[in-house]
Every structure is written in structure tokens, then in C-alpha cells.
Amino acid sequence: MGVLKLDHFTIRTERWAETAEFFEQVIGLTPGPRPGFLFPGCWMYAGGHPLLHIASVTGDQKDLQVYLGDKQGGYGSGSLDHVSMRCEGLEQVQTRLQSMGIVFRERVIPQIGEHQLFLEDPNGITIEMIFDYAPGSRIVGQAMPHLAIGTSEDEC
Structure with a gap:
């Protein structure tokens, strides 16, 4: 279970x-x-x-x-950081977002095999679109800082 x-x-x-x-x-x-x-x-x-x-x-x-249920003073917990979706067709999505004038940030994390795009919906909710990483795929949106990836015994 x-x-x-x-x-x-x-x-x-x-x-x-x-x-x-x-x-x-x-x-x-x-x-x-x-x-x-x-x-x-x-x-x-x-x-x-x-x-x-x-x-x-x-x-x-x-x-x-x-x-x-009633959400006094808001619509949710207020703790949600972003919603992530596994996607396909990276180049087509990048082209579509650019043609629509949608601002997006992106980065690649080869260690976990991901190319990530981040954008905001009309409510200010961050949407992450994850694509399989492929060597040679280009960042065409706003490049995000590279992450230092290591291991930690304190993480779950």
C-alpha cells in the first residue's frame, strides 16, 4: 500500500x-x-x-x-511552492512559449536527467514542466543558476 x-x-x-x-x-x-x-x-x-x-x-x-470546505482568508494552505508536470516535446514547448510571449526560466540538471522550465499561471502559481534531459538541448528562456548537487545524510 x-x-x-x-x-x-x-x-x-x-x-x-x-x-x-x-x-x-x-x-x-x-x-x-x-x-x-x-x-x-x-x-x-x-x-x-x-x-x-x-x-x-x-x-x-x-x-x-x-x-x-470554507477557506477563511484564502484559497489554500499558502505553503505550496509549485506544481510540477512531467512533459515531452521540449523544443516545441519552448517555441510555443516564446511565440506567446510567455516568460519562463529554465535549467538542466544532468545528474537527475531533467531539463526544467518554470513559469507562472494567472494566479501567481509556479508551474514546473520537466522534460527528459538530452545532451545538446538548449536553454532558450531565462537561464537559472546551476545547482551544486551533492549528498547529505540529513535529507530524506
Whole structure:
């Protein structure tokens, strides 16, 4: 028994339509079926699986609060740093982001076989897109500092 994978993440936002458009146009998720909840929102899919649930916090939030609970003073824990997605097609994504004028940061970490892109959604949430590292792949966005990678007995 144990965790198998990330099932989905939920964003509560006043900008739900803009958020859905961002995740469709920039990240490449697809809008799909959603149960008939009594509050506005949408579900965004990757590979036939609902990966992102977007819930509107505009207007009367009674039905949203019944479903997700009341979040006094905010929409989440405030401790989430970023959401990461394993992706493919690095060069196509880099080109698409540049053509859309999307600012993104990136770095490669050959030791773990990753080429990482970081960008912000309309709510200020950092999205990490991880691609398999390939020697010769180029950084075309804003280069991030190289990381010193070592080992530590204090880490889990």
C-alpha cells in the first residue's frame, strides 16, 4: 500500500476562465467532462485523466464551500511552492512559449536527467514542466543558476 502518483490539484480562483485558458493554451491541458457541480469551474485533462480542477470563487460560494470546505482568508494552505508536470516535446514547448510571449526560466540538471522550465499561471502559481534531459538541448528562456548537487545524510 502506498502512493502511486499525483491524481490532481485544485485551484480556487476569481480568474477561473483565464486560468483554464492558460492551462489549455500555454501548458497544453485539455478541457473535459466535469460533474454537474452547482458552482462554476472546469476540469483540465492530460492523457485522458483530469489533472487540474479549477473552481470559481466569484459570487455566492455556498455550494463551493459545501464541496471543498470554507477557506477563511484564502484559497489554500499558502505553503505550496509549485506544481510540477512531467512533459515531452521540449523544443516545441519552448517555441510555443516564446511565440506567446510567455516568460519562463529554465535549467538542466544532468545528474537527475531533467531539463526544467518554470513559469507562472494567472494566479501567481509556479508551474514546473520537466522534460527528459538530452545532451545538446538548449536553454532558450531565462537561464537559472546551476545547482551544486551533492549528498547529505540529513535529507530524506
